[in-house]
Structures are given as C-alpha cells and as structure tokens.
Amino acid sequence: MAKKSVGDLKGDDLKGKRVFVRVDLNVPLDEHQKITDDTRIRAAVPTIKYLIEHGAKVILCSHLGRPKGVTPKYSLKPLVPRVSELLGVDVEMADDCIGEEVETKVAALPDGGVLLLENVRFHKEEEKNDPEFCKKLASLADLYVNDAFGTAHRAHASTEGVTKFLKPAVAGFLMQKYYSFYDWKKYAICCIFLDLLFSILYHSEECPPSSMQELDYLVGAVGNPTRPFAAIVGGSKVSTKIGVIESLLGKVDLLLLGGGMIFTFYKAQGYSVGSSLVEEDKLELAISLLEKAKSKGVSLLLPSDVVVADKFAADANSMIANMGSWPFGDAMNLQPHGVVVAMDRVVPASSIADGWMGLDIGPDSIKTFSESLDAAKTIIWNGPMGVFEFEKFAAGTDAIAKKLADLSANGVTTIIGGGDSVAAVEKAGLADKMSHISTGGGASLELLEGKPLPGVLALDDA
Ligand SMILES: Nc1ncnc2c1ncn2[C@@H]1O[C@H](COP(=O)(O)OP(=O)(O)O)[C@@H](O)[C@H]1O
Numbered sequence: 001m002a003k004k005s006v007g008d009l010k011g012d013d014l015k016g017k018r019v020f021v022r023v024d025l026n027v028p029l030d031e032h033q034k035i036t037d038d039t040r041i042r043a044a045v046p047t048i049k050y051l052i053e054h055g056a057k058v059i060l061c062s063h064l065g066r067p068k069g070v071t072p073k074y075s076l077k078p079l080v081p082r083v084s085e086l087l088g089v090d091v092e093m094a095d096d097c098i099g100e101e102v103e104t105k106v107a108a109l110p111d112g113g114v115l116l117l118e119n120v121r122f123h124k125e126e127e128k129n130d131p132e133f134c135k136k137l138a139s140l141a142d143l144y145v146n147d148a149f150g151t152a153h154r155a156h157a158s159t160e161g162v163t164k165f166l167k168p169a170v171a172g173f174l175m176q177k178y179y180s181f182y183d184w185k186k187y188a189i190c191c192i193f194l195d196l197l198f199s200i201l202y203h204s205e206e207c208p209p210s211s212m213q214e215l216d217y218l219v220g221a222v223g224n225p226t227r228p229f230a231a232i233v234g235g236s237k238v239s240t241k242i243g244v245i246e247s248l249l250g251k252v253d254l255l256l257l258g259g260g261m262i263f264t265f266y267k268a269q270g271y272s273v274g275s276s277l278v279e280e281d282k283l284e285l286a287i288s289l290l291e292k293a294k295s296k297g298v299s300l301l302l303p304s305d306v307v308v309a310d311k312f313a314a315d316a317n318s319m320i321a322n323m324g325s326w327p328f329g330d331a332m333n334l335q336p337h338g339v340v341v342a343m344d345r346v347v348p349a350s351s352i353a354d355g356w357m358g359l360d361i362g363p364d365s366i367k368t369f370s371e372s373l374d375a376a377k378t379i380i381w382n383g384p385m386g387v388f389e390f391e392k393f394a395a396g397t398d399a400i401a402k403k404l405a406d407l408s409a410n411g412v413t414t415i416i417g418g419g420d421s422v423a424a425v426e427k428a429g430l431a432d433k434m435s436h437i438s439t440g441g442g443a444s445l446e447l448l449e450g451k452p453l454p455g456v457l458a459l460d461d462a
C-alpha cells in the first residue's frame with residue numbers, strides 16, 4: 001500500500017502547524033563528542049527544509065545509540081551546530097523529549113522554527129512502545145512525519161506507537177519514493193533500498209532527488225542481481241543481523257561474515273573466543289545457519305584469523321614490542337630500515353585466549369575475503385569488519401572498503417548500508433567510489449529479507 005508523503009502536504013496543511021518529525025540522527029561521535037560522519041543528518045535535510053519553507057514549527061525527534069536511561073554521552077546536544085548549519089537556521093535544543101519545558105519551547109517556536117528534542121531513548125518507554133509515552137509525544141504536535149529510514153525496522157513509540165495518537169502521519173522524502181513505488185513495482189523490497197540510496201548521495205550537502213533511471217537500475221541490481229551475488233555482514237548488532245543471514249542464504253552466492261558477528265559462530269562450534277562479543281542465545285541459530293549454508297551450496301566464509309586486544313579501547317594492548325613471546329602467527333610491523341618494532345596480536349579466530357577479545361579480522365582473512373570477492377558482480381556490505389573507530393583495529397574494514405572501491409571501478413555493483421559502515425567508508429575516503437550508499441543497515445537488511453517495516457506500515461495510506 002502506498003503511503004502519504006510530506007510532499008502531499010502544502011499551504012494551510014503546514015503553515016503554523018507543529019510537526020513532529022522522527023529522524024534518524026544516530027550519527028557516530030568520537031570521544032570528544034565530535035561527529036565523525038554526518039551522512040544521516042544530511043539525509044534528513046530535504047524533509048526538514050521543506051517543512052521550514054512551508055512555515056511549519058518543526059519538532060525533531062531522534063535516538064542516539066542505545067542508552068540505558070539518561071546518559072550524557074548519548075545526548076543529542078553536540079549535533080545542534082551541524083544541524084543548524086545544514087538547515088541554515090538556529091536550531092533550539094530541549095533538555096528532554098516530553099514534559100513542561102518541552103511544551104514551553106514548542107509553544108514559543110516561530111513559524112519555520114526548529115526544536116531538537118533530547119534523545120528519545122533516555123526514556124525506557126520509547127523502546128517498549130508504551131502507549132502513555134506515545135500520547136505524551138503525540139500531544140506536542142499537530143501532525144507526524146517519519147523520515148527515519150534507519151530506524152524504520154523498530155516498532156518503538158516515536159516510530160510506530162505515536163501514529164495511533166497523531167494524524168496525519170506521513171512519510172518524509174527519504175522514504176517517500178519507496179512508498180509510491182511499493183504498490184506496483186515487482187521488486188518492491190529493493191525500491192526502498194534505492195530510495196535512500198539516491199536520496200543521500202555522496203558528497204552533496206543535501207540529497208538530490210531520485211530518478212526513474214536510477215530506480216530501475218537499483219531494482220535490477222538488487223532484486224535481480226548480476227551474479228555472483230555476495231553479501232558481507234559484520235558489525236556489533238549481532239541479534240539484529242543474525243536472523244537476516246538465514247534469508248540472505250536464499251539470495252546470495254557468497255556470504256562473508258566479519259566484525260563482532262563471528263564469535264557467536266565460533267563459540268557455537270565449541271572454539272575458545274576469550275572475552276569477544278558473543279550472543280549466547282544465538283548459538284543454536286549459528287549452527288543451523290552454518291548447516292543451511294552447506295545444504296544450499298552457499299559459500300559462507302568466516303575469518304580465519306583475528307587481531308585481539310586485552311580491552312575494548314583505542315589504547316588496548318594489542319602489540320608486543322619484543323619478538324618471540326607470542327606463540328601464534330604474528331604479523332610483523334617493519335620500519336623502513338627493516339627493524340621489527342612490534343607485532344600485531346594476530347591469532348587464529350578459533351583459539352582466542354582468556355582475557356583477550358577479537359577486534360578486527362587478520363591479514364589471512366583479508367586476503368581470503370578479497371580473493372573470494374574477485375568473482376562477485378554484485379556486493380552488499382553491512383557492518384564493519386572490526387572496531388574501525390580505533391586505528392589499531394581499522395585495517396580489516398579499510399581493506400574491504402578499498403577492495404570494494406576497486407571492484408566498483410571495474411563495474412561491480414557495490415552497495416553499502418548502515419550508519420557505521422557508511423562512516424567507515426567515508427573515513428577511508430571511498431564513499432564516492434561505491435555504487436550506492438544507504439542510511440539504514442538493519443533496516444535495509446530486513447527489507448532485503450522481505451519483512452514489512454513497522455515504521456512504514458504505521459503511516460497513513462495514500
Ligand atoms: N569484533 C568486534 N567486536 C566488537 N565490536 C565490533 C567488532 N567489529 C566491529 N564492531 C563494532 O560494530 C559497530 C558497528 O556495528 P553495526 O551498528 O552493526 O553496523 P552498522 O551501523 O553499519 O549497521 C562499530 O561501532 C564497530 O566498532
């Protein structure tokens with residue numbers, strides 16, 4: 001069913017109206033609270049500008065990270081200068097997303113003014129989709145716009161529940177084309193993928209509009225991919241993504257797993273993973289996925305080696321200054337004159353000692369993964385290969401980004417999805433080399449799976 005779009009609202013529909021806009025401003029921040037990639041902010045700009053230009057009072061709502069209660073490091077305050085700069089207006093910030101102070105600030109908003117609410121996930125009721133909380137959010141506004149594609153797979157209060165109390169509830173431009181094509185395109189699932197792709201666009205300050213030509217291109221690329229079709233899945237959101245793997249196995253010829261994803265697979269097979277990230281309740285699923293890959297004839301590759309660290313930190317101990325004390329296959333760092341100064345702690349991914357955790361894929365894995373991708377004609381990548389935010393553990397992600405950029409230059413279709421994956425590719429300076437860039441990781445994977453997105457379903461039909 002096609003959904004109503006913010007573009008359908010004009011004149012008196014918007015002039016002087018309080019509009020609650022759910023956006024996905026879940027951008028990566030460094031330890032100084034500096035934005036390291038603003039792709040998601042730029043992707044939200046066209047919808048917000050449209051509302052400003054039509055004299056609406058814009059109330060922006062977003063989450064940032066996965067806080068448990070009020071957590072200063074997950075405040076949205078550091079985003080205010082960049083959002084203001086991109087919109088060309090001074091954005092007001094509220095200390096909360098509901099309550100008296102917020103109501104006062106909303107009441108004081110001029111036509112065309114913008115208020116950014118504090119992280120909606122500071123209230124546990126958000127993720128619980130609590131009806132009373134939904135009502136409080138709804139009471140702030142006259143109408144609702146959802147442009148948070150990256151969070152459309154979550155049935156939370158601000159993405160789904162609020163629509164039961166606030167109408168009209170319409171789609172923003174980032175999602176709009178998807179809805180309009182949803183009804184009649186054969187490959188509807190891909191259409192969303194597309195939508196964002198073309199709405200985001202590489203190095204522009206704002207999103208250029210999608211075009212039919214581009215849409216057709218993507219429909220062909222993902223709905224009916226040129227084979228071999230490869231997927232690369234990594235990152236840390238194991239529980240979100242491990243279920244998607246099952247459906248990917250029915251679509252791809254090659255599946256590469258990296259990032260924090262892999263240790264659940266290794267532990268499930270009885271290997272030692274030290275203190276690496278593991279989802280204990282997904283061990284059986286991991287085994288069944290390995291078996292399914294075999295029975296379907298899909299090449300599922302896990303990294304053979306990983307770089308380990310003694311803690312999850314930029315300054316973690318992951319090097320040995322003197323040779324010979326590490327029993328595994330160490331990778332040597334050579335100075336220009338050939339002197340060995342340190343060795344990465346590279347170990348077999350299946351035997352990580354207690355007290356150590358895998359934070360990147362190792363050089364053998366990079367080589368195997370790169371070679372396996374040589375035959376691919378279409379590649380989807382979601383989730384970094386390692387903790388790329390820390391220089392010591394960025395090599396795997398950088399190498400895969402570089403590989404995809406090279407393949408892209410040779411005509412291979414490369415699609416990158418996910419906040420951190422896009423940030424990693426941007427950081428490597430390779431975003432403009434890829435075929436497509438998407439704001440949603442989990443959301444785009446669930447679309448590929450064919451799952452309906454709650455944040456989409458909740459919107460008014462066109
Ligand atoms: N081995 C690992 N252990 C823990 N975290 C990891 C590991 N590899 C990657 N990560 C983390 O995964 C995060 C990104 O995961 P995710 O949110 O699933 O990706 P995306 O945002 O692209 O969808 C990054 O912050 C990265 O540091």
Ligand SMILES: O=C(OP(=O)(O)O)[C@H](O)COP(=O)(O)O
Nearest residue numbers: 026150151418419440441442443
């Ligand atoms: O970053 C996001 O998703 P992604 O990491 O899959 O791209 C979205 O903001 C959703 O966040 P969530 O996975 O904490 O619900």
